[in-house]
Amino acid sequence: MGRVSENEREFKAQSYFRLLKYARPYWKRLTIGIVAGLLVGGSLFVSLLMIPQLVGVVDPAGRSGSGAPERLEVEALATVAANPDLTPEERRRAIEEILDPVDEDPQLTSMLRQAAAAAERYNLPFRVVDRRIDVSWPVHFSFEAVGANGQLAWQIFAVYVLIFVLAWLLKNVATYINHYCTRWVGAKVVADLREEIFRKLVNQSMRFFGNMDVGHLISRCTNDTSAIENSVSDSIADFTSAPIQIFACLAAVLLACRQYDSYSLVFILIIGVPVVILPIHVIGRRIRRVYKKSFARIAEVFSRMHEVFTGIRVVKAYNTEAYEIQRFELVNRLYLRQVIRALRLQLLISPAMEVVAVVATLFFLVYSYSRGVSVTELSALLAPAFMAYQPIKSLSKVIASLQRSMAAADRYFNLIDTDTSLPELPDAREFTEFKNEIRLEKAEFRYDERKILDGIDFTIRKGQMIAVVGETGSGKTTIANLIARFYDVTAGAVTIDGIDVRDYKLSSLRRMIGVVTQDAILFNDTIANNIAYGCPEATREEIITAAKLANAHEFIVGGRHPAGYDAEVGDKGFKLSGGEKQRIAIARAILRNPPILILDEATSALDTVTEKLVQEALTRVMANRTVFAIAHRLSTIRHADRIIVLRHGKVAEAGTHQELMALNGLYRKLHDTQFELDA
DSSP, rough: OOHHHHHHHHHHHHHHHHHHTTTTTGHHHHHHHHHHHHHHHHHHHHHHHHHHHHHHHOOOOGOTTTTTHHHHHOOOOHHHHOOOOOHHHHHHHHHHHHHHHOOOHHHHHHHHHHHHHHHHTTTOSSEEEEEEEEOSSSEEEEEEEEETSSSBBBEEEEEEHHHHHHHHHHHHHHHHHHHHHHOOOOHHHHHHHHHHHHHHHSSOOHHHHSOOOOOHHIIIIIIHHHHHHHHHHHHHHHHHHHHHHHHHHHHHHHHHHHHOOOOOOHHHHHHHHHHHHHHHHEEEEEEEEHHHHHHHHHHHHHHHHHHHHTTTHHHHTTOOOHHHHHHHHHHHHHHHHHHHHHHHHHHHHHHHHHHEEEEHHHHHHHHHHTTTTTTTHHHHHEEEHHHHHHHHHHHHHHHHHHHHHHHHHHHHHHHHHHOOOOOOOTBBOOOOOOOOOEEEEEEEEETTTEEEEEEEEEEETTTEEEEEEETSSSSHHHHHHHTTSSSSOOOEEEETTEEGGBBHHHHHHHEEEEEOOSSSEEESHHHHHHHHHHOOTTOOOHHHHHHHTOOOOHHHHSSSSSTTGGBBGGGGTTTTHHHHHHHHHHHHHHHOOEEEEEEEEEEEEEHHHHHHHHHHHHHHTTTTSSEEESSOOGGGGGTOOOEEEETTTEEEEOOHHHHHHHHHHHHHHHHHHHHHHHH
C-alpha cells in the first residue's frame, strides 16, 4: 500500500514538470513575461525605498533615527560640561545648534552629496553648490535646497514624488506585460493539451472505446482541460510576479532593519512565514484530493447527459423522463457535494493568511510603540510588509488554484499515458494495389476472456463477393473488423496478397477498404460533405454521381430537403430517415471507390422498395470490386460467389446458395425460418 502511495506522489510531482514542458515552444514570450515580472519586483523595490525618504522629508524629527532626541540631549550636556568658560548666551547658542541642527543635518547633507554626485556622473541638467541647486533645463532657475525651517525645499520633494510615480508607473506597465504574456502562454499551452488529448483519443483502438464511457471521455476533453485552463492561464502570471514582489518587499525590510538596527520584524517574519506556509501546504493537498473526486463526479454528470440525449427516442417512447431526471439529479447532487467541500477548503486559505498577517502587524506596532520608534522607521519597516500582503494573497490563490489544476492534470496525463493504439512497424509497407486475395489463416480473436472467433480459415479472391451469415454473436462483424484492422487477431493471421495486414501502414490499408455499417453514422454537416467525408478533394459532380449510383439523388433533390445537397442532416442524421441515411453512407463508400468493400448489413435499415433500389446500385458498384458482405436478409446475398455460415465463432458451412440449400443444414434452416417470417 505504501508503495502505491509513493508511486502516486511521484506521478503527481511529474504533473507539474510535464505541464512546464508544454510551455517550451513559447519560451520567448514566456521570457518576456518573466522579465516583466522582474521589473515589477524591481520597481516595487525602488518605490519601497522611496517611501522612507518621502516620509523623512515631511518628518524631520525622524531623520535622525531611533533614539535621536536622547542622543542629542546627551551630546548637548557633554558640550556644556566640556566648556565651563562659556557665557550663558554662548551656552544657549551651542545647545540650540546641537538640538536643532538646521544647517548640519547629516541626512540632508548626505542627500545633497548624493544628488551632486549623480548630477556629475550622469551629466544631469542641474548642479548642487553650497546647498543651492542650480537647474539648467528645461528652464534656468535656482533655489535653496534647505528652507528656513530645516526641511528640504518643496521642489526636491516634488522630484522624489516624480521618481516614485515613475517607478510605480513602470511597475504597472510591467505588470500588464507580465500578465498578458504569461496568460497568452497559458492559453496556448491549454489549447495544445486539448488538441493532444483529442488526437490521442482518436488514435486509440476500438477495444479502448468499447471499454470506455463516451461521457467520461467528453468530460476529460472538456471539463478537465477547462479546469487546467482556468488555473494555468490565470495563475501563471501571478506565479511569475508574486514571488518576485514578495522577495522585493523582504529585501526592503531587511535593508531597513539593517539601516535602523532593528531586527524585530525579521524575527516576526521568521516565526510567521512557516506558520502561514504550513496550513497552506496541508490545505492545498486536501484541495487536490477533493477536486480529483469532484472531476470524477462531473464525468458522471456528463455521462448521464450524453446517454439520455443520445437515447432520447427511447426515453420518450417509454415515458421515463421523470425517472431520468431523478437519476440525473442524484449524480448532480453528488458532484455538488464534492464542489462544496473543495470550496470550503479553498476559501479557508485567504482568511487564514489574513489573520496571521494582521496579528503579526499589530504585535509589531505594539512593540514599536513601546520602543518609541519614529514614523520614518515605521514607514520603512511596515510599508514593505503591507505591500507584500497583496502578492502573498495572490500567491495563496495561485496555490489553491494550482492544486485544482493539478488534480485535473493528474487525470489528463493518466489518460494521455493510456495507449491502446494498434502498433505499426517502423518499416511498414505501403498498400498501393490489391492484386490477388484476402485470407484468414486459423484466425482467433478474444475480447477480454471471451473467445469470439475460433480458428477461422477462408479466402476471398479478387473480384469475388463473399457473404457471411449466422446467428447474432457468431462473429460476423468481428471478421470485418479484422480485415479492416480495427482489431488485431489474438492468434493466426489475416493476410492481403500474402502479407499480414499488421505489416501494412494503417493509413494505406484503410484507403484501400471502404466500409458501410448497419448503423449509418452521419455527421452534423451537409449532405454533400457527408458523402465526401474522407474525400475532401471530391467535386460536386463526383458527389452527385456517387449519390445517383446509391439511388440517393432523387430524395436529395426531390423537394423534401429544400437545400438539396447543402441541407444539414442534423446530429447523427436526425433529420433523415433510416433509408436516406443508409443510402448516403453507401454513396460515401462509392465515392471513395476502394478496391475492397465491406458491407456490414448495409441494407438492414431499408424498406423493401428502397432495398431493391440499393441492391441494384450495389450490384453496379460491386463490379470489378472485392466485396465482403454481412447480411441478415439472405435474399440480398443469393448471388454471392460464396457464402460462409458461422456458428459459435467457427465456420459451420461454406458454399454457394444452391450448394448450401442442398446440404439441408444450418443455412437451409436460417433461410426457411426467415422466409416463413417474411411470408
